Every structure is written in C-alpha cells, then in structure tokens.
Amino acid sequence: MTPEDAYRDALAWFQANWDPQLPLRDWWQRLADSGWGFPTWPQQWFGKGLDHAAAKGVARARREAGAFSAPLGIATMMVAPTLMEVGTPEQQQRYLPGIANGTEVWCQLFSEPGAGSDLAGVQTRAVRDGDEWVVNGQKVWTSGGHYARFAILVARTNPEVPKHRGLSFFLIDMDQPGVDPRPLRQMTGDAEFNEVFLTDARARHQNLVGGLGDGWSVALRLLNHERESLDADADGSGIMGDLDLDAPAGTFVGADGRNSDDGTGPMSMAQGDGAAELLTTLIAGAGRRGDAVTRQRVADIHSRIRIARYAGGAMPPSAGKLASVTLMRKVRDEALELLGPAGMLSGTEAPLAGAVTEMALWTPGLSIAGGTDEIQRNILGERHLGLPAEPRVDKDLPFKDLQQPSIRG
Numbered sequence: 001m002t003p004e005d006a007y008r009d010a011l012a013w014f015q016a017n018w019d020p021q022l023p024l025r026d027w028w029q030r031l032a033d034s035g036w037g038f039p040t041w042p043q044q045w046f047g048k049g050l051d052h053a054a055a056k057g058v059a060r061a062r063r064e065a066g067a068f069s070a071p072l073g074i075a076t077m078m079v080a081p082t083l084m085e086v087g088t089p090e091q092q093q094r095y096l097p098g099i100a101n102g103t104e105v106w107c108q109l110f111s112e113p114g115a116g117s118d119l120a121g122v123q124t125r126a127v128r129d130g131d132e133w134v135v136n137g138q139k140v141w142t143s144g145g146h147y148a149r150f151a152i153l154v155a156r157t158n159p160e161v162p163k164h165r166g167l168s169f170f171l172i173d174m175d176q177p178g179v180d181p182r183p184l185r186q187m188t189g190d191a192e193f194n195e196v197f198l199t200d201a202r203a204r205h206q207n208l209v210g211g212l213g214d215g216w217s218v219a220l221r222l223l224n225h226e227r228e229s230l231d232a233d234a235d236g237s238g239i240m241g242d243l244d245l246d247a248p249a250g251t252f253v254g255a256d257g258r259n260s261d262d263g264t265g266p267m268s269m270a271q272g273d274g275a276a277e278l279l280t281t282l283i284a285g286a287g288r289r290g291d292a293v294t295r296q297r298v299a300d301i302h303s304r305i306r307i308a309r310y311a312g313g314a315m316p317p318s319a320g321k322l323a324s325v326t327l328m329r330k331v332r333d334e335a336l337e338l339l340g341p342a343g344m345l346s347g348t349e350a351p352l353a354g355a356v357t358e359m360a361l362w363t364p365g366l367s368i369a370g371g372t373d374e375i376q377r378n379i380l381g382e383r384h385l386g387l388p389a390e391p392r393v394d395k396d397l398p399f400k401d402l403q404q405p406s407i408r409g
C-alpha cells in the first residue's frame with residue numbers, strides 16, 4: 001500500500017471511529033481490533049502489515065482526525081515485536097493482546113549498576129527450581145518499574161561459560177513479593193526510573209524467550225527494535241506512562257491532534273512536526289523571522305527532519321538513533337537561544353509552561369537510553385562498516401573467572 005493510500009484509508013477509519021467520549025480502554029481496544037493502531041504489525045497481531053513509509057501516512061491521518069494514538073512504550077516498541085519474532089505461540093497469545101490494548105504495561109530489567117553498555121556483564125542470577133527460575137540481583141534505570149505489570153529480564157543462567165553465552169531472557173511478573181522497585185529522582189524533577197531489587201523472585205520456565213542461553217541474541221534483537229523506535233522521524237506521540245483507562249480518550253489529545261498529556265512530551269516537541277511547530281512559535285515570539293542566522297539554523301533542522309523522513313526505516317537503527325539525538329540537541333539549542341534568559345525558567349509560569357526547559361533537561365537522556373552514542377558508533381563501525389572490533393579480552397573466559405564489580409557498591 002502506498003503512503004497516500006494508507007493515509008486515505010486510515011483517515012476514513014479514524015473519522016468514522018474516533019470518539020473522544022469513549023473510555024480510553026474502549027478506544028484502545030477498538031484501535032487494536034482495527035489494525036490502525038499498529039499498522040506495521042502483521043494482520044494476525046493487531047496490525048495491517050504496512051511498511052514504515054505507509055505507517056507515516058497512517059500517523060498523519062490519525063493526527064488530522066484529532067484521534068488519540070495507540071499505547072506507546074516499552075511494551076509496544078520492543079516487547080511485542082520481539083515476541084512476534086521469537087516468542088512461543090503461548091507467550092504471544094497470553095501477552096500480545098494486553099500490550100496492544102494498553103491494559104498491561106511493561107518495563108525493561110536489563111541495566112545493572114555494573115552492566116550498562118557492557119550489558120553482557122549482568123550479574124543477576126536465575127537458578128532453575130522445577131518449573132520456575134529463582135531470580136536474585138539488582139537492576140537500575142528501570143523506566144516505569146514502579147507501575148509496570150510485567151518485565152523483560154536478562155539474567156545469568158550459566159556462569160561457567162563466557163559472558164555472552166550464559167544469559168537467558170525471561171518474561172517476569174512485577175507484581176510479586178520478591179520484586180522491590182525503588183524510584184530514583186532525575187534532574188527534570190520527575191521520578192521515572194527505578195532501582196529494582198530482585199530477591200528470590202520467580203519466573204516461569206514457560207516464560208523463557210528463545211532457548212536457554214540465548215538471552216544475548218534475544219536482547220540484541222529487542223535493542224534493535226528500541227533504536228528503531230527512537231529514530232529522528234519517530235511519530236513522537238503516544239504514551240509512555242500509566243493512564244487512567246476509564247477516563248474519556250479525548251482527555252489525552254490536544255486540539256491540534258497531538259497528545260496533550262503524555263510522557264513523551266519532550267520527544268514529540270523535539271522531533272518531526274513537533275520541532276517545526278515549536279520553532280515557528282518561538283521565532284514568532286522572539287520577532288526573529290527576518291534574522292538570517294536563525295533562518296539558516298532552522299533550515300538545517302528542517303533538512304534533517306526531511307532526510308529522516310526520507311531515509312527512515314532504510315538506515316541501520318544505530319544511525320537512526322544517532323540522527324535523532326543530534327536533531328534533538330539542535331532543536332534544544334535553538335529553542336533556548338530564541339527564549340534567551342527566559343529559557344532558564346521552569347514551571348507553569350515560564351514560557352510554554354516550562355516545556356522547553358523540560359525538553360532541555362530531558363535531551364541528554366536520549367543519548368544514553370537504548371545504548372549511548374559511543375556504543376551506537378561502535379556498532380556502526382564494527383557491524384556495518386567492517387572496521388576492526390574493539391579488543392575483548394574477556395570474550396572466551398568463563399564468566400565466573402572474570403573480576404566482577406561489586407553489585408551493592
């Protein structure tokens with residue numbers, strides 16, 4: 001289907017079906033059933049099997065109809081595509097419906113105090129006990145861990161083999177006694193992340209994804225999906241947090257068709273159409289329409305947005321993510337420049353209710369989340385450009401023989 005056909009069909013559907021009075025849970029169910037909420041997913045699983053370009057047409061139609069988007073978060077961006085590829089039929093049937101209709105929120109238990117970029121170094125252990133695995137360890141930077149219902153977990157199941165080979169990937173229930181999320185306050189003032197302490201937590205053997213010891217390859221697959229979702233032409237609308245499913249769906253969407261109350265505010269503001277609108281508003285406010293330097297910088301930002309739109313889906317996810325980070329920094333710098341000293345203000349009385357300041361404080365996070373800029377460059381160099389790999393002295397040593405950083409400091 002061409003992007004124009006997708007746009008036309010989707011617009012007709014959204015115009016006929018969007019009802020701002022519907023409770024959010026009913027709207028999300030309607031979207032999931034129709035396939036228009038996740039147009040790139042297969043028809044069998046709440047999608048339409050469309051390509052990236054056609055999906056952009058669908059997103060445009062949705063915004064034009066003023067309809068609230070499908071749920072957006074770790075569950076829809078990463079867990080669902082991974083389960084569709086390597087999950088068992090039972091896992092797909094149990095978990096995909098709750099992801100598609102937004103009733104079950106997920107978080108990602110990957111990073112640890114001693115294992116971020118070096119994800120293969122995770123120390124959290126999972127030990128088999130009959131039909132279950134007993135999990136002990138500490139995770140950190142777990143976005144949404146305090147309200148998530150389920151998590152994807154990378155844990156060490158075999159310390160006798162080299163680090164990449166002894167990991168397994170589990171789906172685990174967050175709502176159990178052995179899981180203790182403790183929120184961490186970040187510089188935006190919000191507390192979106194958590195430390196998560198796992199003490200004799202249980203994961204069912206049926207919820208092992210991929211084979212035993214295949215955790216690294218499943219995690220890489222999932223991280224690719226994460227990077228794809230962070231590209232510079234990402235829709236940037238949707239919801240990362242936990243919303244009141246009984247509230248009218250119209251509560252969450254603004255007059256311009258952008259989501260009015262969503263955890264991705266900073267991202268939608270610094271990407272694609274959101275960036276263009278923001279800069280237009282600020283330029284008008286600052287009386288800088290005729291200023292040649294501003295015009296030049298904004299032209300650069302516009303070009304990057306257009307290139308991302310044109311190349312989206314065609315470049316390696318790491319390149320897409322780097323492009324997104326660069327764009328976000330440029331938008332931040334230009335927005336702060338246009339605001340002048342007022343750019344230092346935060347809170348509801350600041351320009352645009354403090355939204356630019358919030359975006360500025362959030363920007364560094366994007367260059368770290370989902371793998372830092374340096375790691376993306378390493379991936380591009382090694383896997384795509386064929387440059388020599390970094391020396392890895394621990395590659396062939398059993399994990400148990402490596403010197404481990406202390407987990408609790």
Ligand SMILES: Cc1cc2nc3c(=O)[nH]c(=O)nc-3n(C[C@H](O)[C@H](O)[C@H](O)COP(=O)(O)OP(=O)(O)OC[C@H]3O[C@@H](n4cnc5c(N)ncnc54)[C@H](O)[C@@H]3O)c2cc1C
Pocket residue numbers: 107108109110111112113114115116117118140141142143144364365366368369370371372373374375378390
């Ligand atoms: C907004 C946000 C959301 C996040 N959400 C989650 C989540 O939900 N779940 C989760 O598990 N994690 C999450 N994280 C954690 C994130 O994945 C890690 O912070 C990231 O992978 C970096 O790991 P680290 O913080 O341990 O830094 P380190 O790995 O200690 O890196 C420190 C510095 O060293 C550099 N460096 C490290 N190794 C290399 C190398 N080989 N070559 C060159 N430079 C290198 C890095 O680029 C970085 O500048 C989130 C982080 C952010 C910012």
